[in-house]
Amino acid sequence: MKAAEAVAGVARQHAIEVDSDARFPEATIRAARELGLLGLVSSEEVGGKGAGLDAAAHVVERLARECASSAMVMTMHYSGAFVIEEHGDETARRAVASGQHLSTLAFSESGSRSHFWAPTSSAKVEGDEVILDADKSWITSARHADAYVWSSRPANAEGMSTLWLVPRNTEGVEKSGGFNGIGLRGNDSAPVTAWGARIPMNQRLGEDGRGFDVMMGTVLPRFSIMIAAGSIGMAEAAVQATAEHAGGVKYAHLEQMTLAELPTIRAYVAKMKIRTDEARMLWEDAIRAVESGREDAMLRVLEVKASAAEAASAVLDTAMRVCGGQAFRKDVGVERRFRDARASMVMAPTTDQLYDFIGKAVCGLPLF
Ligand SMILES: Cc1cc2nc3c(=O)[nH]c(=O)nc-3n(C[C@H](O)[C@H](O)[C@H](O)COP(=O)(O)OP(=O)(O)OC[C@H]3O[C@@H](n4cnc5c(N)ncnc54)[C@H](O)[C@@H]3O)c2cc1C
Structure with missing residues (x-):
């Protein structure tokens, strides 16, 4: 999507200072507002773009490759926007659709x-x-x-x-x-x-008294898939940054051999890629399951956040190892993502709660 690409460009420009100064990504969210991404999931009837979860999740994934804070802000915005679209009054729905209303x-x-x-x-x-x-x-x-x-x-x-x-x-x-x-x-x-x-x-x-139904029916599937999108975007960016680093640094005393020429390093990069792609495939299937109302949709929803959060954290951990001492420096671009990727594991429903819910579902026990 063109707008997502343009907003990702803004996010890339500001990602380092957003992280170092703990600063809200104002410029990125402004660009998202101006390019119609805040009103993405609002219906056309109230002036929105009428797009669904698939489009929103891909916006989040794209932003997360550049700036995970921006991806998080957009995840929470879309999570709130879906609720407002389904249950809000017309004034609120129009405000979200026009991009004037940032939700959470x-x-x-x-x-x-x-x-x-x-x-x-x-x-x-x-x-x-x-x-x-x-x-x-x-x-x-x-x-x-x-x-x-x-x-x-x-x-x-x-x-x-x-x-x-x-x-x-x-x-x-x-x-x-x-x-x-x-x-x-x-x-x-x-x-x-x-x-x-x-x-x-x-x-x-x-x-x-029906908030629980809205949380489980409207919020949980969308929030889980968008948080997973953020994790997958971070993992993807880590694979790329690691491969670039491994291909670029050299050992002068070994005839300028690059780090990527070491089989151990290549195997680590391969495992990072496999883990990222596995998480991505489950994520894509979860989107299809939710959008088509498939019978196993709820199981996929429970699986997708845990799978992507754990994958991103493991991939970033390996990225830190592969990029060596240099990974501790900010210019390699993995230490920020290493820190960012940890949040989705503890965001509710946390990975451990999800393991419990999935275990209950598989064993035929009630979730609550
Ligand atoms: C960066 C960030 C942004 C956030 N943004 C929002 C937001 O916009 N809106 C919002 O509502 N919340 C938000 N949260 C809160 C988030 O969703 C969680 O509620 C919060 O992280 C829980 O932290 P806690 O210390 O209270 O967890 P605790 O409940 O104290 O959990 C501690 C540990 O116990 C484990 N645990 C707890 N219960 C179980 C169980 N039943 N089975 C197995 N293990 C269990 C958890 O997995 C966790 O590892 C955000 C959190 C973070 C980190």
Whole structure:
């Protein structure tokens, strides 16, 4: 896609400073907005591009090869945008479609930690408003998103959760601390609290008490496939950077032999490539399974994030070994990705939770 290629060019230009200064990738997201990528998954009916998961996942994969923080911001935007498109009012849907609205998910809480499907925060109805109290532990784009797709306990109904659209500047919604993580340093993830924050009742996304269904039906398949896209993009970039490095550095005392002429090194590069391609093939199959509503779609959704996250982490670990002492320096381009690639393993559902869910599915046990 032409627009994705152009935005990837901007991401490449800023990737190093986004990482070193832990700076939000403003220029990349601006380019994505201007080139119509923020409205990619919105329907044409409200002015969007009407594209689906396949297109969004490929945008994320392409960006991740250049700047994983940008890919993460776009993953969270599309995850929120899919929910708004399905459950938001027309004003919100049009805002996303026009590129004026950057979205994100505010699911994780300090109470239930990575068990995002079980919020402990509350929503109380007062007239035609709802009052939110929450201690959200991580929100990507916390200071840049226009509104958060927010989970709480149900207001009045039975069930595990309810979703809301909460504008970032709502009174009582506070963002704390800057992000100084080891990887994805530009993703602007921050804890956000809400104490007595009031939003109109009509900003509910889906039915009261049915948030879990939206999380599992709308968010999980798309989020998992897009996070996997980021992992695969990073792994692909690592294979290329490693091959370039191995082909370029020489041993003067061995008649200018390159690193790539060592069979051990070539075998490591081969294993990196195999692992990346295996993850990519599962990812492509997961996209097909979800888009066609195949019977095994949920199993693929559970598999794809774990497979890609573990593959990217292993590939980057090998890249660090192959590129030797020089890999510790930023110019080789693998140490940043080595740090970035670790995040997807611990992003919920984490790899270990996914292993448990997949094991349950294979053994015929209920997931929850
Ligand atoms: C860079 C970054 C950006 C993020 N952005 C967002 C965002 O935009 N929105 C959002 O809602 N969240 C976001 N998150 C939060 C993320 O999804 C997780 O909720 C968070 O990383 C969990 O961390 P924790 O320390 O609370 O995990 P814990 O729950 O304390 O887990 C610690 C360890 O225990 C393991 N574990 C926990 N439960 C089980 C189980 N049942 N079976 C097996 N192992 C288990 C986990 O796998 C993990 O290894 C982000 C996280 C990161 C790192």
